[in-house]
Amino acid sequence: MPQARYYCDYCDRSFNDTPETRKSHFESPGHLRAVKLHYDAHKDPSCLAREQREKEICPSFLQTGRCELGPRCKYFHTRDGGFQRPLPLPLQQFPPQSIPLSLHPPPLSGYHDPEPAEW
Numbered sequence: 001m002p003q004a005r006y007y008c009d010y011c012d013r014s015f016n017d018t019p020e021t022r023k024s025h026f027e028s029p030g031h032l033r034a035v036k037l038h039y040d041a042h043k044d045p046s047c048l049a050r051e052q053r054e055k056e057i058c059p060s061f062l063q064t065g066r067c068e069l070g071p072r073c074k075y076f077h078t079r080d081g082g083f084q085r086p087l088p089l090p091l092q093q094f095p096p097q098s099i100p101l102s103l104h105p106p107p108l109s110g111y112h113d114p115e116p117a118e119w
Contacts, residue, residue: 010034033072052076 006017008025011034015021025031040048058075061067067077 008034010038037071 004017005014006022006025007014008031011025011031015025053076055074055076058067058073058077060069061073061075061077067073067075
């Protein structure tokens with residue numbers, strides 16, 4: 001008779017169902033992280049934001065602006081708080097030909113509708 005398999009909804013994987021394998025799976029960092037991500041997805045956003053702000057800022061993210069661990073990192077990855085971001089260069093430093101039309105500001109008089117064409 002084949003051995004029963006246990007399927008973990010949080011991790012989306014199955015394994016042989018024995019007390020030892022269940023215990024080792026439930027205590028594994030991957031399972032604990034998957035459970036936390038699942039329940040964080042259902043938390044109030046303001047509560048989640050408060051918890052994130054209470055963490056220390058990721059040193060790698062602070063230096064380079066990105067972290068290889070991503071959501072698995074235990075530190076906070078901030079976009080606008082906790083440290084000064086470099087300011088973007090003013091548009092005047094770029095020649096107008098190098099800026100895509102979609103990034104040009106709209107004309108002060110607004111856009112006008114073209115006259116319908118007769119075919």
